[in-house]
Amino acid sequence: MWDLLLDPQTYPRVFTGIGACSRLDIPGAQPVFEFRIGTPGAGIRVLRVRVVTGRWYESCELHVPEIGSFAALRLTGEGDRSRIAVTFFTPGRVHRHVAGLSNSAVQEWAVKGLRRIADIVRGVPTSVVANGEASPVRRSFGVMRQVTASGVVRTNAQVAVKQLLSLNKWGFNLAGGYAAGAAYSPHRPAVIDERGARTFAEMDERTTALAGAMAAVGLGAGDAVGLLSRNHAGMIETMVASGKLGVDVALLNAGLAARTIEQIVQRHRLSALFVDGDLEELVQYLHADLPRFTTDLLPPFPDRYTVDDLIDMGEKDFRIPAHPGRLIVLTSGTSGVPKGARRPHPKGFATIAALLSRIPLEMESAMLIPAPLFHTWGLAGLQLSTALRSTVILPERFDAEDCLHLVAEYGITTMIVVPTMVNRILDLPPAVRARYDTSSLRHVISCGAPLAGATVLRFMDAYGDILYNVYGSTEVSWATIATPADLRFAPTTAGRPPLGTRVAVLGPDHKPVPVGATGHIFVGNHMLFDGYVNAAPPDEAHGMLDTGDIGYFDVNERLFIAGRDDEMIISGGENVFPRPVEEALAHLPQVSEVAVVGVPDPEFGQRLAAFVVKHEGSGLDPDMVRTYIRHRLSRFSVPRDVTFLPALPRGETGKILKWLLAGGHNGEFPPGMGGLGISGSA
Template identity: 65%
Template sequence: MVTDVIDVVAEVAVSRRALWTLLLDPQTYPRVYPGVGGCEPLESVDGSSVVRFRVGNPTVGIGTVDIRLMVGRWFERLELQCAGRESFASIRLSGEGERTRVALTCFRAGRLHPAIAGLPKSVVVRWITDGLARAVDIARGARTSVLVNAENSPVRHQVGVARQILGSGVVTSRPDLLVGQLRELARWGFNMAGGFGAGAAHSPELAAIVDARGSRTYAEIDARSTALAAAMADLGLGSVDAIGLLSRNHAGMVETMVAAGKLGLDVVLMNAGLSGRRLEEIVQRDRLAALFVDGRLEELVKYLHDGIPRILTDDGDGASHHRTIGDLIALGHREFRKPAQPGRLVVLTSGTSGTPKGARRPHPRGFGTIAALLSRIPLRMNEVMLIPAPLFHTWGLAGLQIGTALRATTVLVEQFDAEDTLRLIVEHQVSALLVVPTMVQRILDLPISVRARYNVSSLRVVASCGAPLAAATVLRFLDSFGDILYNVYGSTEVSWATIATPEDLRISPMTAGCPPLGTKVAVLGSDRRPVPVGAPGRIFVGNHMLFDGYVNSAPPDEADGMLDTGDLGYVDAAGRLFIAGRDDEMIISGGENVFPRPVEEALAQLPQVSDVAVVGVPDREFGQRLAAFVVKRDGVGLDSDMVRDYIRDRLGRVSVPRDVAFLSDLPRGETGKILKRLLGQGA
């Protein structure tokens, strides 16, 4: 076991000032030491920083320790004190130029970090010196921030894919059923058409889609989509055309996408939260040959010219004179020319910073897509999957595609309601729930007495994607529902990038996780070369599902086959990615770089705060300044001075929002993302 006193001496090739700057910053320690995470600033004591670290691992458990950083003498002596556990670490620096001698003494380190309590002294010394070496790498600019999960090794990738697919049962071992599955995949490809066809060949009577109107089996979806594709062809639609699909989540939306894929039509998935003017722009920009629309959304496109055919994806309200997809299916047509390539899906970007762009989704290449997600999220065959996330959004669409490959029964919800979601979980014994972060928060906001009415023990996976999850939300959810939360980081352009498991989130609630199978993530500097582990830079992603470009816009920057996500972040010593914020969200205030997200995270910890967003706004004196928009919980006291004092105590003067506004709610898009451009306009 580790002794009470550990002395470590190291000579490093870096200036004392550069190393001191890193060691004085509490955020450095979780970045360079595995098993340390969740760095939360607390109120300072006598001018000294106090932070709360999360320490441990899943084996020994994860707890918190409060550490006070005490400066003995600038650039020479620093102490990390934990009075509650009678432990400390003393760091002493000496040396000149680019040579520094580090003398470090740890007293009762095992009380601070449970994972090292039972280790030999030599292992603990190596852990200390390795972390110190990573800090030196940051100061010297070592090029180490590259995470690769078999992306650059075709053989390893193929072996990994085979292991996931065979182990999960995506491909059956029964020869009679296997032939039918492979025939349908060969006919339509590794897309939803092929997925529903393979599902129909294996389990024709299995419920594929359940919505408010009833359920459809795999055989029904396959047959109805074929009849719809033939009817579309009779309308003159073909593989050179693109159609628009404006719909909520239901079986008719799915059948339209599958039918279009079979006919070779591109489908532009239109956001139901956009204005009629914006939808008209998209119809004209993408030269859509027809529009398939829900009856209840038809009002949004009523001013489109009559030359664009409109077909309802549902039964409508009886007032519309347009035909429905049910009418077309009832014609009973079956024959149409199979296209050389299946149709593609075009997903609109969120448009949080401007006009949504149409991003062409690629055709999946074999089983690699499903294998990648299964490598980080333990989904199973025949899941009952609930998707309240919109299917016109990348994550909702991905969930549907995953469910099809797993022969899942997918329950679709047209409008999210937190309590109704819990009811559906119980009613259908849902095992996997795919949501966007605002849905996670809304479920937690339900009174405990309401949540207690529903036994949701069938849930094994809750996967969130689309925006950052606040650390406070992550921990509340894990404590309330168990270790079933998965946080997926990605975008319309790169699909997935990283996935955080419950084990990742327990130690580091803000992490975006690690790359799944077949994915490469790199944090690059301005020279497009990797930065050190722990240092911030631009996040680039490479995998086999990078998008095929925008419909009519220039693609993002590229480096070594990876796309620029537009996000800034860093990688820690455990190989986890962290998102600092959007590149266009960082502000320069009085010459200092400031990110809104740490301020948002700090305010989200306040029990009085229900929702919060922080943006940069112009400032005549400092160039830019932070403005905070806060939604308070009912019946609580909180004013702007309290907000500013709280941030000043925890994050320092430069992070204090000079503008604090209290709103009844924040503007959000259909996918739950906060529309920060709308907030910044009024500040």
């Protein structure tokens, strides 16, 4: 009990009303922590708390000098029986909500928190949060309420019948989504790219013609094709037409090496390739007998058919398959060669209802998707857009200023991004950001990697409380969603499970750990993937899949991610995760980006190495970085190696490729990633 009480960062996990706690860098003073106190409804107050510890087994005091309040803790007892006495002085000054509480209410609050700490010590299995997942009746009612209230399903009987007939024909997938959109609003723009616009009716008609042409050239149900493309309408049409024909599509990452693409083509036994003209060099050495088609307007060879050529053939007769084609999404490959994950088709309206239960998306609005469509999150945004009958604006490549320009030009309501895009927008000079009217934005939804707490608050301070953070993976789809209110209260949270989702934090025995305790994160919902291609599936327990992440639930049922299971290192016998170090360094005003990895150490077994991108002209050296971390975290968290880089290595989806950093920590970096300076051991 006392070990947990002496660490103020335990308090947000077990006491309601405490959203976050982080240690401040104040050298030569008693430890000072910054607490976020309150609730999203009552308001958030930030307080600095000084921690004064007596003899470790006897006393601890938490002082808030600016308001003259403190709490004193005394521990007495023998053996396994302990008594904790807590004294509060002027607790009503801490927050206006507390001022209205009676002494007995404050006592009850303290006792409940202390009991949760006791639960951690005893190992009480409480870390399971389910949102309607175990109740089919509640889930079905929730789905119907969400889709009718939002307008996904119209109450007009004639229109609803047209929608449902289209979905019944093609399924609850991209093909069904565009067909249903064509039935309801045929002339509404569905996709706008750098070449022009396509209406819902045009998308439905063109993809039917493309499916017929694909059948005419010998493709059919059971085949698989590769799609190597950037974001544009031709890429979407290829996915939709393949689905209508029953052909699986392997979405190839445009940032992969040619050799990796060759391995994927062989592993998946692809029958044809659809490739952008400027990406042809990545497949030029593949077997000449493998048919190739160009997805954009510029074929690299005169005799190469483009998607438009196939559509112009006018072939619309083909056998509708018993099962629509599936999309195979590659995992990020941050630890090596990516695996192919078979994505399931959405089962009814439950998928859109799950996301609407946490994000109040609007019907028939403008959606900007700069996130790559070959990435799970970019693809999910596209699938959402068809259910919402949104007009999707697709830039082929991400550019931070161009995104703001598109927001202003099209009155964008929703933007689908990955975290690096949030950082790039914030890195723009204030004068550049001020040029563009972004007042139309209602939802900026980030997924794919953790967002630093400092980045979350900077973005919302600049653009308003419109940021949503989705935690999920290719394998489990979504797990939790953090709303702006969640992020104001606890900026590093991954949020709560949406409708129809169960999340549990399990120990090595696959039993739930206590709330506040750290364990493996498992997720269950109706969109768990159908397995890898030629790879063993992740661990499974109680109908849930292991995400490969370590984390914990707080008392408010919010999930927090400590880090990847394979990123944890053991340094001098202590378990250490890189993410708290990354979070701490992200608060430094000189730091633009940071990544921390584990590397071998002859003395401690492993140690942390930090890779930092500085803002131009800022002064920061390795000793400053180490001193800063030493004052905020444990001594085992201090990175002994600090390397300054002009940029961090990232994949096409924006994820940091930490395996490259771990391999280059001695200065042996790939071309174009050379260090600006590297420290020796501290």
